[in-house]
Amino acid sequence: MISGALIRLFARGARAASAPGAAGAMAVSPRRVWAIARMTLLEASRRKVFAILALFAIALLSSTAFFPSVEPAGRLRLMEVWALRAASLFTAIVALFISGSSLPSDFEEKRIYMLVTKPVSKATIFLGKLLGLSLLLAIFVATMGMVTMLFIRGVQLLSGPSFPSMVARERLSDGQFEALRPASLSDASDEKRSYVTADTAGALVWRFTGLRRADFGDQIGLEGRFSVGSPTDQFRASGSIILEARASGGTHRVEQFLNTNEEKDWSIPAALLGPDGTLDIFFRCGDGDGFLGASRRDLALYLKPGLFEFAFARGLVLLFLQSMTVLSLTLMASAMLSAPLSILLGVLLYVVGSAYGYVKDGTRDIDRSLQELQQGKKSPSAPEEIPPWFLQFSSTVSKAVLRIVPDFDHFDFSKWLLKDKAVSGRDLAIAVGHAVPPVLVLGVLGMLVLAFKDFG
Amino acid sequence: MTTVLETNRLTKVFKDFWGRPKHKALDALSITINPGEVFGLLGPNGSGKTTTFKLLLGLIFPTEGTATILGRPPTDVTVKSRIGFLPEESYLYRWLNADETLDFFGRLFNLDRATRRKRADQLIEQFGLGHARKRQIREYSKGMMRRVGFCQTLINDPEFVILDEPTSGLDPISSRQIKDLILDLKKRGKTVLLSSHLLADVQQVCDRICILHQGQTKEYGPVRDILVRRDSVQMTFKDLSEGARLKIEELAKAEGAHLVKSENMLETLEDVFLRTVQESGDGLTYRKPAGGAPKENP
Numbered sequence: 117m118i119s120g121a122l123i124r125l126f127a128r129g130a131r132a133a134s135a136p137g138a139a140g141a142m143a144v145s146p147r148r149v150w151a152i153a154r155m156t157l158l159e160a161s162r163r164k165v166f167a168i169l170a171l172f173a174i175a176l177l178s179s180t181a182f183f184p185s186v187e188p189a190g191r192l193r194l195m196e197v198w199a200l201r202a203a204s205l206f207t208a209i210v211a212l213f214i215s216g217s218s219l220p221s222d223f224e225e226k227r228i229y230m231l232v233t234k235p236v237s238k239a240t241i242f243l244g245k246l247l248g249l250s251l252l253l254a255i256f257v258a259t260m261g262m263v264t265m266l267f268i269r270g271v272q273l274l275s276g277p278s279f280p281s282m283v284a285r286e287r288l289s290d291g292q293f294e295a296l297r298p299a300s301l302s303d304a305s306d307e308k309r310s311y312v313t314a315d316t317a318g319a320l321v322w323r324f325t326g327l328r329r330a331d332f333g334d335q336i337g338l339e340g341r342f343s344v345g346s347p348t349d350q351f352r353a354s355g356s357i358i359l360e361a362r363a364s365g366g367t368h369r370v371e372q373f374l375n376t377n378e379e380k381d382w383s384i385p386a387a388l389l390g391p392d393g394t395l396d397i398f399f400r401c402g403d404g405d406g407f408l409g410a411s412r413r414d415l416a417l418y419l420k421p422g423l424f425e426f427a428f429a430r431g432l433v434l435l436f437l438q439s440m441t442v443l444s445l446t447l448m449a450s451a452m453l454s455a456p457l458s459i460l461l462g463v464l465l466y467v468v469g470s471a472y473g474y475v476k477d478g479t480r481d482i483d484r485s486l487q488e489l490q491q492g493k494k495s496p497s498a499p500e501e502i503p504p505w506f507l508q509f510s511s512t513v514s515k516a517v518l519r520i521v522p523d524f525d526h527f528d529f530s531k532w533l534l535k536d537k538a539v540s541g542r543d544l545a546i547a548v549g550h551a552v553p554p555v556l557v558l559g560v561l562g563m564l565v566l567a568f569k570d571f572g
Numbered sequence: 573m574t575t576v577l578e579t580n581r582l583t584k585v586f587k588d589f590w591g592r593p594k595h596k597a598l599d600a601l602s603i604t605i606n607p608g609e610v611f612g613l614l615g616p617n618g619s620g621k622t623t624t625f626k627l628l629l630g631l632i633f634p635t636e637g638t639a640t641i642l643g644r645p646p647t648d649v650t651v652k653s654r655i656g657f658l659p660e661e662s663y664l665y666r667w668l669n670a671d672e673t674l675d676f677f678g679r680l681f682n683l684d685r686a687t688r689r690k691r692a693d694q695l696i697e698q699f700g701l702g703h704a705r706k707r708q709i710r711e712y713s714k715g716m717m718r719r720v721g722f723c724q725t726l727i728n729d730p731e732f733v734i735l736d737e738p739t740s741g742l743d744p745i746s747s748r749q750i751k752d753l754i755l756d757l758k759k760r761g762k763t764v765l766l767s768s769h770l771l772a773d774v775q776q777v778c779d780r781i782c783i784l785h786q787g788q789t790k791e792y793g794p795v796r797d798i799l800v801r802r803d804s805v806q807m808t809f810k811d812l813s814e815g816a817r818l819k820i821e822e823l824a825k826a827e828g829a830h831l832v833k834s835e836n837m838l839e840t841l842e843d844v845f846l847r848t849v850q851e852s853g854d855g856l857t858y859r860k861p862a863g864g865a866p867k868e869n870p
Binding site for chain 1: 586623626629630631632633649650651652653655657659661663664665667668672676677679680681682708724
């Protein structure tokens, strides 16, 4: 059905594009875009779409029913989880249903006649809708954020000192990284990681520059994650490591036992930091037969906690960006498909985007199986009944999907909030980098689809 | 003189899902409309009137043939700033009120705030919607929605007005008001293209017509040329006595003419209705348009 719609669209498109004056179909007038966006917002408000926010507030309030069964210290987490899940769900509903039904209802009720017969290009109509719905979504997310903060602060006020402090620490993870005397470990190697061993007295070194003493409290928090083990014992996944922090104000050394890939926190005195603002962190193996592996982004410094509300707002931007990708796809699809099909496509994007990591891992497994089969080996990871051509097909489709669909993990606010971490400027930039290209591409596609659509 | 509208063998064939021809809605329509003319497109349901309008407004693309409006193709967005279109039904945003609706359409024409406000006020007053301007359109009657439709058609003071079934859904008073409005637009030099099932209305207001049937042009030309019967003469007298009538009949017979009908002249039902309603004094009044569509600021 979708392919049929596309074939018809492009057949028409070729005819329409050759018509004189067709170029005007793509001309965009900002004032008219704003007029349509404004009307979209106004109409949504009249349709009482914002009543969903009242449902959100009720959903949030209902979390208090579980307070007696949760210790006071856990109540903040309960509210955070509750608020994030509810915000995520309600934003998804709004993004899917409003964007999926806006254009189809204009087509069905023939209101589109009133727009296309005015000096408004079809591209302007699409952009106006996109802008109006994006603003609607932004209002939703912002209001949900404000309701959440008011609710949490209210509970904090009523709970007294037993309520846990609301912390969101911002990370710095852009240190220069290098491995001194690196080791090549064929079994443990991961192409993204560097390894050192105790034998070679190697070290993993991060250098942070431009640090300001005022950005930290008494202590500088560190968080790291390492591969730890032994080249001679493939079953060992833990070991001792030595941290040495060097700055112009002195040196701090600490030894720690940790498991492989375990996130570990350290503190070093902020007084070490001199006016040059440079801090070198060395990690070495503490065991004589051990190895240590990490990548650049596996170590982060924590700044002094900032205002929780500000950190929370940054997290909501991630939620907004995620919803924007879904909204753009659903709106673009709705320019040529019916509302239910467009919404279904939006749901599919949610599902694939959320399962991105699994799909990626699965594709890697399939490729490994194919490689093994090509080498004439019996693949332990691919059942015999699956023919190689199907594995190849699955791998190709998965790779294509992974190229198109953004990884929703970049928009996952909960992984920061529930660990008392703030979304850093870099996290935000990464999320923007993953959301903006698909939104732009889908926006242009939607404009083209509408430009060549006729309303017979 | 440049034509306002010109079509050359304009054809539309609707196709099925697989692109196979399904129905020829319009077959080689070739018409021209001159400036200041009121042109009527007539035909029974399914004759291709609305398809023609959709083609002329760029809502659908022709299968064959060409059309130009004010010298530009229908797909040209800029030419639409000089056109006012009233669709067959009121496809309005039902959750907005009349003020918001007109403000929205005024914005689409890039009119500044003061002009939007002034024109909306004039049109709302002219179409008798002042008492309901703040009510949402979904609460309006069909006739009121139609009148809002007219307001949006004229919000840009268009040169060329396209009216699809303009009197459909209107009571006789409003219907008469629309006919007078069309004549007023003509008086002000505007060009009007309209379609209607109500042939008497068309006869009263149109200069030229085109009759379509099953997508094909059956008649095309000035209304008078199409309607005139060269073999019959109708004379209307006032205060003619019975005796004088008999003498005229006998004279005609002597000259070889055959009397077909001789009776007192009848008023139209519309005239009687309007007079009766106005005389009842219940507030329902017919107002002739004062100046028609709003004029540009001097």
